[in-house]
Amino acid sequence: MMKRLLILLSVMSIFSDIGAQNNLPVRKAAVAGQFYSDDAEALEKYFEKEFNQITIAPNDKKVRAIIVPHAGYVYSGRTAAWGFATLREKNIYKNVFILGSSHIAAFDGATVFHGSAFETPLGSAEINAEITGILQQNNIFKFPQQYQIEDHVLEVEIPFLQYILEPGFKIIPITIGTKSSYALNKIAETLKPYFTEENLFVISTDLSHYPSYSDAVKADSTVVQSILSGNPETFDSVVRSNENSGIQNYRTAICGYSAVYVLMSIAGSSQGFAYEKLKYSNSGDISGDFDRVVGYAAVAVRASDKKEIDETNDTFAISENDKIIMFEIARGSIESRLSGVTYSLPDSLSKILNEKCGVFVTLHLNDKLRGCIGTFRQDRELSRNIQEMATAAAFNDPRFDPLSKEEYKNIDLEISVLTPMQKIDSVKQIVLGKHGIYIKRGNMAGTFLPQVATETGWTLEEFLGHCCRDKAGIGWDGWKDEDTEIFIYEAIILTENKD
Known part of the structure; x- marks a missing residue:
């Protein structure tokens, strides 16, 4: 099959007038042959192989959005495929809104490509020119669409869509050039009416850029966890905290921050959506270079089941003072055991510490697991469960020797308070x-x-x-x-x- 040449010419050569749809431009493939194969047959075989290796648990809820990476397929294609694989069972959509953060320029809003199609080796993905035209009338979307011409961030997702979805869908390509909360909220407000069951939102983003493998795994896990919370404020807080934590070579926590924030603002304000993590990896898994990696994750968003765990917020409201006392109990119990004395719980405890619920206590030494023991017992106060599980994790975890005084000096503790099963x-x-x-x-x-x-x-x-x-x-x-x-x-x- 004839290969398509990678377009590396000027903007004038990339825009082509197809003489149809009112002479709207076609966005030519800019990174075919670099980020993914420029040969249609090779692409088809690649997708067939990847999707045949993926089994997604059945779910009767239609996917409303996916968050997927956008690196070269050799690095992130498998993780991206996990996201797109959720679309196989219910693969008919009217429109696909593809959102990413611009990797070309910074600007105070978003750019929407008002054209006739995006071309890839698999053919043309038609643009919904009616919607893109409407969006371009909004000042927040009036920035030059030329910013999308050579940017890979949206393009790499389109061949996946062409392979996995039923023909007939139209795309709305959007890149965002700002992290301004005001601008992002305006973008979310404008797009929210389109967040319906007949439309799909595809959010294009990678995770951490250039820390070590181990640092990426830790940092990315907190970012993914914040996305799963469904709360854009939690997401923003975790990203800011990570980027200010001093991690070596940590260029960014998530390059598609703006696009993810917009999705979370839309879904978060439309109650009843659940985020599901499907896959995590990073470039080190492929390259073998563990000193400098980029992280990738696939997440799906569906309407949540009506039956949810009752979190009883009042019961499980944990104040900062409660937290301090919990760790004092855990450490006091371990220190007493090391010293050979008996530990006594504080006389006056708050409501949460007198609640009867389960708990796990986890010990880490030099960022590695050093013990973890827990209980689901709900016939005993949380304070007593913390006391017993802390000593059990330190001295009775069968996977480890009893904790020594020397090790204790460098131990980090984590307490997980459990809701009812x-x-x-x-x-x-x-x-x-x-x-x-x-x-x-x-x-x-x-x-x-x-x-x-x-x-x-x-x-x-x-x-x-x-x-x-x-x-x-x-x-x-x-x-x-x-x-x-x-x-x-x-x-x-x-x-x-x-x-």
Whole structure:
């Protein structure tokens, strides 16, 4: 099949007048042959291979948005495919809004490409010129569409759409040139009426740029977790905190910050959407270079099930003072054991510390797990559970030797307060990064905290499989057995302030 030449000419040569649709321009492929193959047959074979390796748990809720990476396919294509694979079952959309943050220029709003089509080796993806024309009448979208001509950020997503969706959809290509909250909220306000079941939003972004592999995994997990919260303010806070944390070679937390923020503002203000993490990876997984990597994640957004865990916000409202006391109890219990004395709980405790709920206490030494023990017991006060689980994690985790006084000097603690468990009928109710799982068959049982999925980058099937095989001892596919019971819960994760 004849290969298409990569267009590296001037703007005049990239714009072509096709003599149709009122002489609107065609946006030619700018990075075919660089970021992805410029040969249609090779692209088809690539997609067939990638999608055949992906199994997505069935879900009767139609995907409303996906967040996917935009690096070269060799690096991020597999992770992106996890996002697009969620579209296979219900793959008919009227319009696809593709949003990314400009990698070409900074400007105080957004640019929408008002043309007839985007061309790729797989053909032309028609632009909805009616919608792009309407958007361009809004001042926030009036910035030059030439900014999109050579930018890869939207283009790399289009071949995926052409392969996975039923023909007939039209695209609305939008790049954003600002991080101004005022501008982003205006963009979200303008696009919100289009956030309907007949339309799909594709958000194009990579995660951390250029830290080490281990730093990327940690930093990216917090950013992904903040996205799963569905709260744009939480997302913004985590991104700012990460970018000010002093991580070496950390150029940015997420290059598509603006596009993600807009999506979260739209969905967040339209109650009832759940974010699901599908896959995490970084460039080091492919290149073998662990000193300088870029992170990638795939996330899907669907309408959430009506039945949600009752988080009883009043019961689980944890103040900063409550948090301080919890860590004082945990450390006091460990220190007393090391010193050979008896620890006594404080006489006066707040409401939350007297609540009867489960807890896990996790120890890290030099950023590596050093112990983790927890309980789901809801017949004992949280304060007592923290006391017992802290000493158990330090001295009775069978995977480690008892904690020494020397090790204790460098220990970091994490406390996860657990909400009540809820039995589920379908694994599609599990939201990765939000829900912990407890899997039980007969006398065999195992659990994973919510953060395990985020930290490992596992898919839903991997999360379930590892829990069944490695924790419950019922085999990788044990969760599929009709006698297996699956429960979900949430965890309020607390980390120490070391200031």
